Amino acid sequence: MTLFDYASLLADAGDCSGRDDVAHLFPRFLALAELKLNRVMRVADMEETVAVPLTEGEGSLPADFLEARQVLAASGRALRALPLQELSNHVTSEGAPIGYAIVGSAIQVRPKRGENIHLTYYAKIPPLTAGAPGNWLIERAPDVYLYALVEEIAIWERDAAKAGAAEALKRQAIAGLGLADERLRFGNAAIVIGGLTP
Structure with missing residues (x-):
């Protein structure tokens, strides 16, 4: 067949x-x-990498997003997935990004910054x-x-x-x-x- x-x-x-x-x-x-x-x-053929511009620490996820595989700050440093409550404790715009959380169809990075992140994700x-x-x-x-x-x-x-x-x-x-x-x-x-x- x-x-x-x-x-x-x-x-x-x-x-x-x-x-x-x-x-x-x-x-x-x-x-x-x-x-x-x-x-x-979740297989390699589903992986995509995009730059996500942030405004005040928040950016829109791609329409075909299923799950994050890796999130990198503009510097290339890997960011950790954090519980939203813990992420909310870092509301300033000072310092390098430390982590992210997925909220609905957006990604939030803290501390709040206005730079791009690089997102490798599983796509639909x-x-x-x-x-x-x-x-x-x-x-x-x-x-x-x-x-x-x-x-x-x-x-x-x-x-x-x-x-x-x-x-x-x-x-x-x-x-x-x-x-x-x-x-x-x-x-x-x-x-x-x-x-x-x-």
Whole structure:
């Protein structure tokens, strides 16, 4: 089975689910599948880096933001994620930034400054549509998409057994993608434990 784009995914999801009458619902199933995948997947292909300009220590997050991976001050120093209550204790504009917190669709950095930060973050999977028929996930792991769609179709059918089987296959496919991602990122790197050793 070969999946390359939106149209072939639609055909294969219909075949695998045994339903050839759901094409009109396909965009809905696809949106639900991508919503669920965005909640659980965190792989290198999802990483983006942007400069975020700050005004009084606050900047807008990218529209496709899911989770921060690294936040760097303008100096290049890494900032720590802090609880909002602790961050609020640093309301002055004096000194170098020490940390950040995500509040809604904004990032707050304290002490308040008006400089750029560099944000590396996990971005949402670019949605597949008829007008944008490909993305990194359909190229790297079409099975993840396929099983996620079959699961959504089974949920719509109210077929718990089929939904459970598809969900198990989806989990296996995501685990396989995660393992490949770990190998890509770390290869045969040695584990180094920081701090004092006896």
